[in-house]
Amino acid sequence: MDTPTHVYCYPVSRESAYVPLLFRGIEAQYCPIYRQEGFFTEAIAELAAGRRVIVHVHWEEFVLRACRTDQEAAHAAEGFERSLGEVRDRGGIIFWTVHNEVPHLIGFGEQFLRLRAYLARIADVILVHNATTTEILAAQVNLDRAKARLLPHPSYVGEFEDETALVAGLDTCPDRIIQGFGWVRVQKGFGEMIGMLPPSFVDSRSARIRISGEGVEAPAVIATNPGREDVVWDLRHVPNREVPALLRSACCLVLPYTRVLTSGIALVAMSVGVPLVAVDIPQFRDLLPPENHPLLFPRGDAHAFRRCIDHALSLSTAQRRRLVEANLKLARLLRPHRIAQQLAALFNAARRDGVPG
Template sequence: MAIKVFNSQVYSNPYQKLLYTAIESRYQLASGSLSQAITLQRLHKHSLYHIHWEESLFARCTTTARAVRVRQEYVRKLKHYVALGGKVIWTLHNVKPHEWRFVQTLVSLRKELAALSHRILVHNQTALSTLQAQTGLTSLSTVRVLPHPAYFDVYEPADQTIALAGRPPKHPRMLLHFGLVRAYKGIPDLVQKLPEEFMVAHQLTLHICGKPVRADSFLNDLLAQTQSRSDIKYSLDNVPVAEVAELLRSHAGLILPYHKVLTSGVAILALTLGVPIVAPDTSAMRELFPESSYILLFNPRSTKDLRRAVLTLVDMSAETRMRIAQDCIKKALAIRPELISKILGEIYDELLGLTGGNEGHSSITAIHAPFVDIFPNETPISLQDQRQASRDRIAPQHLPPLLFRLISEDMAMVINETKSDSAALSNQHLAVEFAIATLASNVTRSTVSADLILNNTKKDVNKFTIEQARLDGAYAVRLYKNIMSALETADDKADTADAGDK
């Protein structure tokens, strides 16, 4: 009999259903309250309570004082549930509430959830830094990266999705903003950055398609401000499921103007369908999309770069469109629903002390296989080949955490001040850059060449190996320390050899 997994919040979108695609014989998605989870725990002595979109807890609160009381009562009951032996899973979805209400109260709640949860799930590496910044979590031993599943077989059969990906659009100069129309998505800002004179000059139109969540004042103002613009088309209603895929493929591509998000369902949908998307150049988007589509990422602080990305989209060749589509499909297949579902099932199994069913322990085994001898060749290989080797060995959802990016932005964190030798200092910079370039695929603009690394380290760095490690902060720290240790050993030997020569 399938175990009910009470989800704190269940929405009608396909996301949660996809999570149970491959494990429904063992785990049943259930919409239930914390009180129901407590009752189930008392009866059966083992249960799971999965927290999603915790900001919904404050949906009916009108004052901060009320939100604080709701949080306190919820945490009290959650502690009681844990004391009874219940297992808590929390998925971090957003940076902040979409409507930006009771932010500080939410951060306080997240700190408490981080302490109480047996497993914390994030969709990408970018979310790890957000999690740590907001909760102060020092150990990531309870954290797992569980990517948002792709939307294969949701809007159309997967075979059809793959077959039609990359075909020329019916409306090659029409941009599509798709999804629920909400204030946080930045539509007013988008129409200002793409003024009528720009759109008309390049024969462009913008199609804003989706149902408003509510009659927000921003939408009324937006409609009033753009009523005379012939370059903007509105379709403010739900799109039938059977028409979604074709709608997206019929446009030049999607446009995603908002950037303060960790995960975007629309971005995942574009990836699944192989539809090009103009999106903000953030670490989350670089982690999600293939490198061939990076030409469509724009600096969210630059109107000029947004326009550059839009023109790149509408003017791209058929060959480029096809290459991006194929690369997107490959990335989407790596997060296909059945694989992500199996991984979630194994996380549940682990918490309940179960061996699991035949649905697949191979998923976890493959992902957590030891990353040993990643550069096996005796002769030096190019940095480009090293990057490709790392991508072939490491699953996209299990790349090293963003600590590498943070280190690269603040070299003072890793420079050994006791060393005065300029070559040793250069080696440390190069070690960090080497780790970023070869392992963190979301950083692709390294200027360091393999020859420069070899010249400065005086050793062949291709023999570095990577220990198997959990997806936590220690992964990045340990890898960095291993590289630094190897470089220091090389420097010591080189200094010894120099001293001998003298």
């Protein structure tokens, strides 16, 4: 059996929830190597020894994670470019997945765009999760669109529970909980979400808001709406085994993001069976089936948002079942092993031709 090709995923933690999904069932061909620091020293050594190597860059803003000054950020960007340039000079294949429009936590916007422009030039293949990402990227950098390839974000079907538990869970009778879920960050919009649902609205519906997740910015998010006794702050890491029951116990999951290219949390919700309330943007219209579109609202429109919440709260058992089954049908098409096979085909084409497949 041939030795699998090493794919250096950088800068990516071994704890990444996303990247391992890309390799489901293709590990015998392509073995992911997770590296957060050190640039591409190991990849360069393998190339020097005559082995084929792929470098796959994700979340390029984290190249700047340890920087405290503009000078340090410029130095880090230079080191990254120099190291990745050597990968290219030695014949390595470079993939880049575009995850975010702007950095979530890290500043240094000038150096971030510098890294992004460099990656647009040097990458053999640029992976995007949807067509909107290509347009946003083209507005930021000089983009050769021939390099861009669509690789949808994989769903989480089969990651949290088996099929028997999943199907049985679709009949869960939800509480009147308006759910927020994920990393509790200011950028995620939880404060705005709570602000658009005043206590008078929540109390009159005999509902409550629950925010589940963790994050160092949680105190700042809580401070945006002080004294809200109708909000349950479930601030913790939610183990995978608890995710399905937690989300299905809510009438809906709200994605209050105002700037997003794709949403892993949306795919989690689709994969476990919960209605989604989200901003009406092309990314969500393309991802979600028509059955879920009545729960999309114009950005910043508090009245429309509250109408969506009322809609979710008023769903009958049959209506909710139809909606979540439609979401799940699409999530099944995005199972990790299906997306991994698509990625393997792109890797194969790049190895064979040296150009995008």
